[in-house]
Amino acid sequence: MSGTLAEKVWQRHVVHQGENGEPDLLYIDLHLVHEVTSPQAFEGLRLAGRPVRRPDLTIATEDHNTPTLNIDLPIAEPTSRRQIETLRANCAEFGIRLHSLGDADQGIVHAVGPQLGLTQPGLTVVCGDSHTSTHGAFGALAFGIGTSEVEHVLATQTLPLKPFRTMAITINGDLPLGSSAKDIILAIIARIGTGGGQGYVLEYRGEAIEKLSMEGRMTICNMSIEAGARAGMIAPDETTFAYLKGRPHAPQGADWDAAVEYWRTLRTDDDAVFDAEVVLEAADIEPFVTWGTNPGQGLPLSAAVPDPVDIPDETQRQAAERALEYMGLTPGTPLRDIRVDTVFIGSCTNGRIEDLRAVAEVVKGRRKHDDVRVIVVPASARIRLQAEAEGLDRVFLDFGAEWRNAGCSMCLGMNPDQLAPGERAASTSNRNFEGRQGKGGRTHLVSPTTAAATAIRGTLSSPADLVNA
């Protein structure tokens, strides 16, 4: 029977087929756990006297709350410290592998899975975090879940779920020089809207996607949730296999051959039908930035702040008016004229080694703008170590940036890394919601190279602006 990539992975995991509108019971191959969405789930297990069914399919790390400075000292903020201590106690009690702050394998949960080789094609992957969609870059069906579902997976290693619909997003042709994976996904979200993917699994395909590295593919799948889709997927190929080979938990020897043989079947059949299709031309994708307070409110950097009166849909017009008021922006202002106070480079969207290399290439031998604070936070401790081995830390420090320890950091401001009220940031993270990076903070989502050029010029900029300067 022909099917899409998502349908093939789904079918392989059905423990019990639902009838009469009942959901299917789906087996979960890999459960990633962190400190924020798990304490109440473990408490639920304790109250019900239930064990964790498969500790050997579960792994935990500390990321959302962790400080990025002085990590060898006790965590200063008492509620953060208590939440992390709770995770440590829960993992010890239930026999779950944990990578704690200070461990070389600690970091954002969505960086840890891939770098250990745990994230593999054809798996079902869940985590109490909406950016679990990241792991779809490997051809896994990966999605975020709530705390009740975290408890459910801990207790049963399954989830009752209704099948998703499928949407193909095809990016034809070659991406222009200076545009990146982040610009692709921001352009997609601007096109289909923050609700456009609701109920769907997105499958990204086409020449521009196939040419991306695993890091770029993870950036795209990561932000599927910002289009409302719980999951995004990319069919595994030679790029995927090359990334995985030799990683600690990748299959070895004859197992590797068996796995690759199966992984090669994980692609949408030519005659399979998607429930919806969207096509974009890569050639049209310029460096993209957001101007508003949801990730769909984005435009090419060459544009100006939109005037809400030009927006025909009333709901969207009102949303734009509110957004401009919150962001402190005037319609008609060229986006390139917007000054920023802070540049944040990091997060599960753009905190990987390739992102850091891209930033280093732009800033090497330069100094940051005097009025801008620049914070570079690798997604994981391993990425930090690798960057240091490549000398990138020196490049960032010479540039005037701060070089921090790994974690979610300013992406959501659960640790001390936050924006002050009214402070404006260019951020390589994934959400520009009101107050996301700190109460009253204003966020413009950008790619790593746009963040780098912005740190040099002090206004939203791409590297092309540096050549012209």
Added chain:
Amino acid sequence: MEKFTSHTGVGVPLRRSNVDTDQIIPAVYLKRITRTGFEDALFSAWRSDPGFVLNNPAYAAGSVLVAGPDFGTGSSREHAVWALKDYGFRVVLSPRFADIFRGNSGKQGLVTGVITTEDAEALWKVLETEPGTEVTVDLVSRTVTCGHLHLTFEIDDYTRWRLLEGLDDIALSLTRAAEISAFEEERETWRPRTLPARHLPKAEVVSARPV
């Protein structure tokens, strides 16, 4: 989970679209390790604005929230549902809900009813004209009654059944323990396991210091 059949309470008009989870409950409140006590966190940034709807005493005891489209977008935090419930909300009506939020609500007994944009507008008008008007939401008949309005809402059959019966999902799934074990027997042996742990080479992580 408590059974839900019908509820009557003060309707709160939240005339906004894209009410994301960071607005429902900012991340700073997610550090708690309990499942209750989040009522102060609900819409915390907006509640510092005296003009915000919940600061009007007529709506303060609200239990039926009527919001614009794309309610609950963003993060997977179930804390958003806990905060709504702890404040006293039993029902949210909106033209469109984010998937994860809707799923979390169903697990916690918060009814998410999908209404048309026109019906949302009609409800807003009644609730704004007569603050404190009560709304009745009947899950059995999937209807909303408010003043002169008699509307219907959508909710999927399975979630509705679970809410009506007050069923615990985990207990339901565990009735299939034999099927789960049989499935595990058939899984490919090369699929990854986190234990025993395999690592990259050991390395020392140096602490960054403030500049």
